[in-house]
Amino acid sequence: MSASMSTQLINLFASLLLLIAFAMLAQRRVLSLIHLFAWQGAVLALNTTLVAFVTDQHHLYYSALLTLVLKVILLPWILHRLIDKLNVRWDVETLVNIPTTMLIGVVLVIIGFNVAMPISHLSATVTRGTLGIALASVLLSFMMMITRRxxxxxxxxxxxxxxxxxxxxxxATYGMPLVVELGVALDVLVGTFIFGIFTFHLREAFDSLDIEHIEKLKER
Amino acid sequence: MYPLLVLLTPIAGAVILGLWGHRASAGGVNAAISLLTLIAAALLTAQVVEYGPMLAFDELFFVDSFNVFLVALTALVGFTTALFSRPYMLIEMHHGRINARRLRLYHASYQLFMFTMLLALLTNNLGIMWVAMEAATLATVLLVSLYRTPASLEAAWKYFILCGVGIAQALFGTVLMYFASEQVLGAGGTALLWTHLDAVKSQLEPSVLTLAFVFLLVGYGTKVGLVPLHSWLPDAHAEGPTPVSAVLSGLLLNVALYALVRNKVLADGALGSDLTGNLMMGFGLLSVVIAAFSLSRQQDAKRLFAYSSVEHMGLITFAFGMGGPVATFAALLHMTVHSLTKSAIFFVVGHASQKAGTQMMDSIRGLVDTNPTIGWGLMLGSLAILGMPPFGVFASEFLIITTAMREHPWATPFLLAALGVAFAAVFGKVQPMVFGETTGRRLPHPPAILPVFAHLALVLVLGVYIPPYLAQWYRQAAALIG
Incomplete structure (x- = not known):
């Protein structure tokens, strides 16, 4: 595969990720959110495999495999089980002001690119152009957490x-050392499990998974 | 060998208590395992005292004068808290607030939590350090919500989400750190090892390190409880069981700050400017002031002392930010005495609220009448944390403030005003709790008094006399941090 071709493909995957991040920001249905999350994992795994192939970094194959197992199969499966058991599979959230949210999202992308620019210049990886997109999707997910109730x-x-x-x-770096990636993956998995247990407690105590009902612990 | 022993003991303990943690004897087993951890930590400490800094297991672990005393402190407070938690949890069971299954969860998570903190302290790998910090959050989420009351679930949710998001920023900071080091050290596992990074820190790319440090400050700063990222802290401290409040406040905050300072050393080496110090001073001072002024509004005893923790962590962050041998020495000393004093206070506050049946300070009255040791423990602990001589907190605060007067005079009025306000607020609330008309009931099990006075005695000793080897550690660590 020629170098320009692979760069093109990497950029394509990166823009797909950005697109998915925006789609998640606007998606009202819980089920579709989980599908989008699984797609995000799939694109990530593909991208990692491609980078591994192009750059001949063998440890990236392992992390692609890890991504595939964890983020495309295991986590979505847990989430599916969870929404079934909680009986929120067909839940639709009311999101106010989607256009405004999207506009703020665009601003976040610009900020992400600006912050990442000086670092991308220093980097020698084939993937350096995509660091801005990575930071932008982090910010967009952050935004999503803020807007959800x-x-x-x-x-x-x-x-x-x-x-x-x-x-x-x-x-930025062709991936962190494998031991760190394994550790992070373990944390994410355990965190999701704990979240799963936790939602049942929430439901038992509040009869709702709506954070607004839960937030009562104001300064007394 | 010893680092592995320090880590394997709590892991084994978590497995054992995960199986049998619901038994009545589990509190004793928990304390015994914590004692073994303490012994292992003491052996490790003795080794480091004798032979100096050490690397172990293919450079996976690194112990020097900076983290060895934190390891010893963590193991010590972990042990005394386990001693305290035995009668405390029995009384909670007697009052019907928890059942046997939750007691098992509590004991197993307690040991896991100790493991994650010790791992974060001992590891040489900045990535593993991050993993351990995140795992420490996860290990304590279900502890904060142990009572399953609506308020405790909300506190745990807040803790889970805010610390999770915060620590994600620290992961990005770590990625950037790896990016910078990879260009000097080459790709692979060694590029995240602190000792390797420390050797080449002056060659790291300054612009990347600046950005990395900002993300790390926000990330680990959330866990330290720096204002404005502190909003999870009072809730989590107030709603969880008191032994958990004691270890969160006394240990976890220290460990998070440790992670930040380790990274600061690298950023300082690369930048050669005051940027990191100034950022930490700013966040620290803001935390001190905001927390001090929040104290007077509190009605819940554990929330009060949680805000006091924000204040003290702010003060320590400020001192690390100032840098220099004296301020850093004072910061390390303050870490030690704050951890000992604050956990002792939580022990007495825990028993006091069990006696009163509530954590509301208005309803806790006359502790001295019904149980003089608890009453005096609370009084002495509060005086110690407020920086009264001859306790150790006075010594460290005195050093911090005199250094601030000399090097950053503009900050002194803020610090003094905040400490004054904190004194008025806390003392005004504690005094009627200790000496008023009594309201308490008898406890079904004898309270744990020994850990309280052991901690206060240590703090008192540190106030009048710092043993030479301890002073030597602090000085070595201060030289390292700069």
Whole structure:
């Protein structure tokens, strides 16, 4: 594969990730959010495999495999089980002001690119152009967490943020050392499990997964 | 060998308590395992005292004068808190606030939490340090919500989300750190090892390190509880079981600050400017002032002391920010005495609120009448944390303020005003709790008094006399941090 071809493909995957991040920002249905999250993981795994192939970095194959197993299969499966058990599969969230949210999202992308620019210049990786997109998807996921009022979408935002960070690591440095990536993956998995247990407690105590009902602990 | 022992003991403990943690004897087992961890930590400390800094297991672990005393402190407070938690949790069970299953969860998570903190302290790899910090959050989320009350669930949710998001920023900072080091050290596992980074820190790219440090400050700063990222802290401290409040406040905040300072050393080496110090001073001072002024509004005893923790962590961050041998020495000393004093206070506050049946300070009255040791423990602990001589907090605060007067005179009025306000607020609230008309009931199990006075005695000793080897560590660590 020629160098320009692979760069083109990497950029294509990066823009797909950005697109998915925007789609998540606007998506009202919980089920579709999980699908989007799984797609994000799939694109990430593909991208990592491609980078591994182009640059001959063998450890990236392992991290692509890890991404595939964890973020395309395991986590979405847990989330599916969860929304079934909580009976929120067909939940639709009311999001106010989607156009404004999208506009702020665009501003975040610009900020992300500006922050990443000086670093991209220093980098010698084939993926350096995509660092801005990585940072932008982190910021967009952050934005998503802020705008959501329900527990499950908030956590999907959190997981998407971790995806963005993983992408940042791949684009700036060809990935973190494998032991660190394994550790991060373990944390994410355990975190999702704990979240799963936690939602049942929330539901038991509040009869709702709406964060607004939960936020009562103001300064007394 | 010893680093592995320090880490394997709590892991084994978590497995054992995960199986049998619901038994009545589990509190004792928990304390025994913590004692073993303490012994392992003491052996490690003795080794480092004798032979100096050490690397172990293919450079995976690194112990020097900066982290060895934190390891010893963590193991010590972990042990005393386990001693305290045995009667405390029995009383909670007696009052019907938890059942056997949750007791098992509590004990297993407690040991896991100790493991994650010790791992964060001992590891040489900045990536593993991040993983351990995140794992420490995860290990304590279900502890904060142990009572399953609406308020505790909300606190745990806030803790989970805010610390999760915060620590994600630190991961980005770590990625940037790796990016900078990779260009000097080459790709692979060694590029995130602190000792390797420290050797080449002056060659790291300054612009990347600046950005990395900002992200790390926001990330680990959330866990330290720096204003304005502190909003999870009072909730998590107030709603969880008191032993958890004690270890969160006394240990976790220290460990998070440790992670930040390790990274600061690298950023300072690369930048050669005051940027990191100024940022830490700014955040620290803001935390001191905001927390001090929030104290007077609190009605819940544990929230009050949680805000006091924000104040003290702010003060330590400020001192690390000033830098220089004296301020850093004072910061390390303050870390030690704050950790000991604050956990002692949480122990007495825990028993006091069990006696009163509430954490609301208005309803806790006359502790001295019903149980003089708890009453005096609370009084002495509060005086110690407010910086009264001859306790150790006075010594460290005195050093911090005199250094601030000399080097950053503009900050002194803020610091003095904040400490004055904090004194008035806390003392005004604690005094009637200790000496008013009594309201308490008898506890079904004898309270744990020994850990309280052991901690206060240590703080008192540190106020009048710092043992030479400890002073030597602090000086070595201060020279390292700069």
């Amino acid at each position: 329900k527990a499950v979408p908030q956590v999907i935002g959190f997981l998407a943020m971790e995806n963005g960070l993983f992408f940042a690591a791949t684009s």
